[in-house]
Amino acid sequence: MDREEYLGKCSNMKCQRVDESYVHALQDEVMEVEHLLAEPRNDHASLDGSLDSHTTLNGKDDLELEALDGLLDDVEINDLEGTVGFPGGTCEEYFLDFGFADKFEEVLGSGPFVGSLLQNSSSESHSSGLSGSSIVDGVLESTEVPIAQSECKNDSLDETITYESHGAFRNNPSQPSKVNCRYNISLDIQHLQDLDNNRHLAGGILTCKKEKGPVEKGQPAALREKRFRKPTQRYIEEFSNSRSKEKAPTAGTKTKYLSDSSCDDVLHIRIKAFKKSPSEKSSIENRDVMLPELQVHKGRPKKEKLEYDIESFPLESEDEWLTSKRSRRKDRRKHQKMWTLPEVLKLVEGISEYGVGRWTDIKRFLFSSTSYRTPIDLRDKWRNLLRASSAQKSTREAEQNDELALRPLPFNVVHRVQELAKIHPYPRERGSKKLRVSQAGSSVIAKDSPPLSLSKRNVRRKFT
DNA sequence: GTTAGGG
DNA sequence: CCCTAAC
Numbered sequence: 401m402d403r404e405e406y407l408g409k410c411s412n413m414k415c416q417r418v419d420e421s422y423v424h425a426l427q428d429e430v431m432e433v434e435h436l437l438a439e440p441r442n443d444h445a446s447l448d449g450s451l452d453s454h455t456t457l458n459g460k461d462d463l464e465l466e467a468l469d470g471l472l473d474d475v476e477i478n479d480l481e482g483t484v485g486f487p488g489g490t491c492e493e494y495f496l497d498f499g500f501a502d503k504f505e506e507v508l509g510s511g512p513f514v515g516s517l518l519q520n521s522s523s524e525s526h527s528s529g530l531s532g533s534s535i536v537d538g539v540l541e542s543t544e545v546p547i548a549q550s551e552c553k554n555d556s557l558d559e560t561i562t563y564e565s566h567g568a569f570r571n572n573p574s575q576p577s578k579v580n581c582r583y584n585i586s587l588d589i590q591h592l593q594d595l596d597n598n599r600h601l602a603g604g605i606l607t608c609k610k611e612k613g614p615v616e617k618g619q620p621a622a623l624r625e626k627r628f629r630k631p632t633q634r635y636i637e638e639f640s641n642s643r644s645k646e647k648a649p650t651a652g653t654k655t656k657y658l659s660d661s662s663c664d665d666v667l668h669i670r671i672k673a674f675k676k677s678p679s680e681k682s683s684i685e686n687r688d689v690m691l692p693e694l695q696v697h698k699g700r701p702k703k704e705k706l707e708y709d710i711e712s713f714p715l716e717s718e719d720e721w722l723t724s725k726r727s728r729r730k731d732r733r734k735h736q737k738m739w740t741l742p743e744v745l746k747l748v749e750g751i752s753e754y755g756v757g758r759w760t761d762i763k764r765f766l767f768s769s770t771s772y773r774t775p776i777d778l779r780d781k782w783r784n785l786l787r788a789s790s791a792q793k794s795t796r797e798a799e800q801n802d803e804l805a806l807r808p809l810p811f812n813v814v815h816r817v818q819e820l821a822k823i824h825p826y827p828r829e830r831g832s833k834k835l836r837v838s839q840a841g842s843s844v845i846a847k848d849s850p851p852l853s854l855s856k857r858n859v860r861r862k863f864t
Numbered sequence: 865g866t867t868a869g870g871g
Numbered sequence: 872c873c874c875t876a877a878c
Contacts, residue, residue: 737872760866779867780872 737772739781741810747778748785748816756782756820789817 759775
């Protein structure tokens with residue numbers, strides 16, 4: 401990705417932040433992502449865990465995080481080096497976005513040093529007492545990095561000051577120094593040690609690997625590998641469907657996050673966001689139990705059931721989903737049942753008895769035992785019979801004998817269909833739609849109206 | 865709710 | 872066989 405693209409993306413995110421806050425947006429993403437998960441994994445407690453490209457997500461198929469993951473695209477060494485060039489506020493906000501900058505500044509002193517740390521982070525060359533690598537990993541793994549970077553170019557200073565007023569460790573019991581520590585340039589080893597001891601907290605917040613232990617780090621290859629993955633089609637659909645619904649409930653998160661940017665609060669918020677998703681997901685799963693596919697179909701699936709079927713079928717993987725989709729498509733005519741000769745005879749008889757168009761009557765009186773034949777089916781079959789008979793009539797003279805042998809339909813049946821076709825022409829074949837108006841009061845109207853204006857159907861039952 | 869018409 | 876518009 402080139403620079404322009406990158407900047408464009410950053411600016412987009414900035415707008416989002418101004419409107420609703422990127423925190424909000426991220427949480428939305430979390431929940432949306434959670435919807436896509438067939439099962440929540442224990443080791444991903446929240447958004448950041450999902451974002452952690454180092455974490456092996458297995459079947460979770462992090463492709464679906466592409467929207468978020470795309471933001472990572474530029475968190476590479478080059479961009480990090482570019483960060484160093486930004487004014488001091490850059491790096492501050494860079495970390496303050498995580499409620500974390502104070503810690504860094506305590507340890508590292510000045511911004512440029514942080515920059516250098518970042519610069520070296522991927523190579524793990526900084527091996528001080530501070531377990532910076534894990535922290536930097538967290539930073540690198542966060543999608544907020546590019547956001548902060550972009551914003552720093554414009555209004556970072558103001559925001560940075562705001563952030564500074566809130567200590568990152570205000571609520572951290574092991575860090576009593578709190579806000580003031582930010583200005584304490586001189587470091588002491590004990591602080592570093594504390595930080596090291598509390599690293600799991602930092603890691604938990606930033607990456608949310610609950611108990612990942614010495615997590616894999618410094619794997620730019622893995623990072624890049626993920627970047628090239630495209631969002632799955634399912635993700636796109638789900639994303640577009642659920643986007644509007646999810647946004648409202650999480651409004652106001654930004655306020656909390658910005659004003660109480662302590663680690664605990666951040667963690668709390670994120671866990672809260674996470675907790676919300678499983679319930680929503682379970683509701684989806686519950687609905688799936690009623691999928692029509694799993695039901696014994698004694699009739700045809702209704703229309704609404706089909707819509708259900710297509711839209712709400714969360715599957716673990718894209719492959720499974722596609723396969724299911726394919727099979728569903730193939731099952732479109734699953735209920736098809738071939739018409740037998742007795743059925744055809746019965747249909748012809750019914751038509752001669754009740755007339756063309758009285759499909760429900762025919763169904764009711766002659767096909768009441770065969771539940772799989774709907775009035776629509778009767779009509780369709782009749783339509784096909786007419787077509788077949790007319791086709792056969794055209795070629796009958798030439799190859800009558802052969803036809804009799806080849807045709808699945810006996811000639812007498814065909815003949816009868818043709819007779820009926822003459823008497824009860826299929827609507828629309830002869831006469832216009834308007835002629836069907838008199839269908840209801842046919843017997844009465846037939847007497848009074850001129851014959852030409854009537855549909856032939858109105859003379860049904862004449863030839864019983 | 866039923867039917868015609870198109871897919 | 873399915874879907875939809877028209878009735």
